[in-house]
Amino acid sequence: MATRKNLVVDRTSLAHKVRYALVHPQRIPRYARRAARDRWLAFKHRDHVSYYRAVMASDTRRNPEAAVGSDTHERWLALGELQFTYLKQHGLSQRARMLDIGCGNLRAGWRFIEYLDPGHYYGIDISPDILISAKRTVAARGLQSKLPHLTLTKDLTLDFLPDAHFDVVHAHSVFSHSPIEVIDECFAHVGRVLAPHGFFDFTFDRTTGVEHQVLREDFYYRTETLVALAARHGLLARFMEDWETRGHGQSKIRVTAAESARRFLTGPSPASRS
Numbered sequence: 001m002a003t004r005k006n007l008v009v010d011r012t013s014l015a016h017k018v019r020y021a022l023v024h025p026q027r028i029p030r031y032a033r034r035a036a037r038d039r040w041l042a043f044k045h046r047d048h049v050s051y052y053r054a055v056m057a058s059d060t061r062r063n064p065e066a067a068v069g070s071d072t073h074e075r076w077l078a079l080g081e082l083q084f085t086y087l088k089q090h091g092l093s094q095r096a097r098m099l100d101i102g103c104g105n106l107r108a109g110w111r112f113i114e115y116l117d118p119g120h121y122y123g124i125d126i127s128p129d130i131l132i133s134a135k136r137t138v139a140a141r142g143l144q145s146k147l148p149h150l151t152l153t154k155d156l157t158l159d160f161l162p163d164a165h166f167d168v169v170h171a172h173s174v175f176s177h178s179p180i181e182v183i184d185e186c187f188a189h190v191g192r193v194l195a196p197h198g199f200f201d202f203t204f205d206r207t208t209g210v211e212h213q214v215l216r217e218d219f220y221y222r223t224e225t226l227v228a229l230a231a232r233h234g235l236l237a238r239f240m241e242d243w244e245t246r247g248h249g250q251s252k253i254r255v256t257a258a259e260s261a262r263r264f265l266t267g268p269s270p271a272s273r274s
C-alpha cells in the first residue's frame with residue numbers, strides 16, 4: 001500500500017496554514033499550545049540538540065509512545081514491526097551488529113534486540129528521558145539477557161564507537177527532526193563505523209518543492225540534497241523505492257561507503273584477489 005504523501009506543499013506558507021486551519025479547526029488549539037511551548041524552549045535552548053532534548057523531555061513526560069510519534073499502543077507496535085520486517089527482508093542476520101541512531105523507547109529496538117545475538121544492538125539517543133523509557137521496554141519485554149547497549153549522546157560524531165564495526169546503521173524518523181548540520185555531522189562520521197559491506201538506512205520527510213521546517217521540529221528535504229550531501233562525504237546514497245509501498249509517511253535512503261559499493265558491484269580488485 002503506497003502512502004499519499006504531499007510532496008509539493010510548503011507548510012510554512014500562509015496559504016497552507018489558512019487552508020489547514022479551515023479543514024482541521026479542531027487541531028488549532030493543540031497546534032497553538034505546541035507552537036507556544038516550542039518558542040519558549042527554543043528561546044531557552046539555542047542549539048538544536050538541547051532544544052530537541054527539551055522537546056523530548058516535555059513529550060515523554062506526557063506519553064513516551066506518543067513522544068516517538070505513535071498516538072496509540074497499536075500504532076507503536078505496528079511502526080516497530082514495519083521497521084523490523086523491512087530490515088529482515090533486506091537480509092538482516094542474527095549475527096549482524098546494529099547501531100540504532102535515535103533509538104527512542106525501542107519501538108523497533110526491542111524487536112531487533114530480541115532477534116540479534118546478545119550485545120549486538122547499540123542504541124543511542126540525545127534524550128535521557130526517552131532512554132529511561134527504553135530501559136523500561138527492555139525490562140517489560142524480558143530482554144535483559146540480550147545485553148543491549150543504550151547510550152546517551154549529544155552529537156553524531158560517533159567518536160566513542162569502534163572503526164568498521166556495524167553491519168547496519170539505522171535512523172528511523174530522526175532526520176525528519178534534524179537540521180541539515182546534524183545530518184552533515186552524521187554523514188561525516190558514519191562511514192568510519194560501518195563494516196566494509198555495511199549500510200546505513202535512514203528515513204526523512206521528503207519534499208519535491210521548497211525545503212522547509214515547522215517549529216524546528218519537522219524538517220522537509222529534497223532527495224537530491226541528501227544524496228549530494230552524502231557524496232561530499234564519500235558515501236553513496238540510494239533512494240529506496242520499495243519502502244514507498246509500505247504505507248509510511250516518510251521516505252528512506254540507504255547509504256554505503258562509495259568504495260565498498262564499488263567493490264560490491266564490480267567484485268574484488270585484482271590486488272585483493274590473492
Ligand SMILES: C[S@@+](CC[C@H](N)C(=O)[O-])C[C@H]1O[C@@H](n2cnc3c(N)ncnc32)[C@H](O)[C@@H]1O
Pocket residue numbers: 049052056067068069101102103104105106107108124125126127130153155156171172173174177178182
Ligand atoms: C520520532 S523518534 C523515533 C524513535 C525510534 N527511531 C523509533 O522509530 O521508534 C526520534 C528519536 O530521535 C532522537 N533524536 C533526535 N535527534 C537526534 C540526534 N541528533 N541524535 C540522536 N538521537 C536523536 C529523539 O530523541 C527521539 O528519541
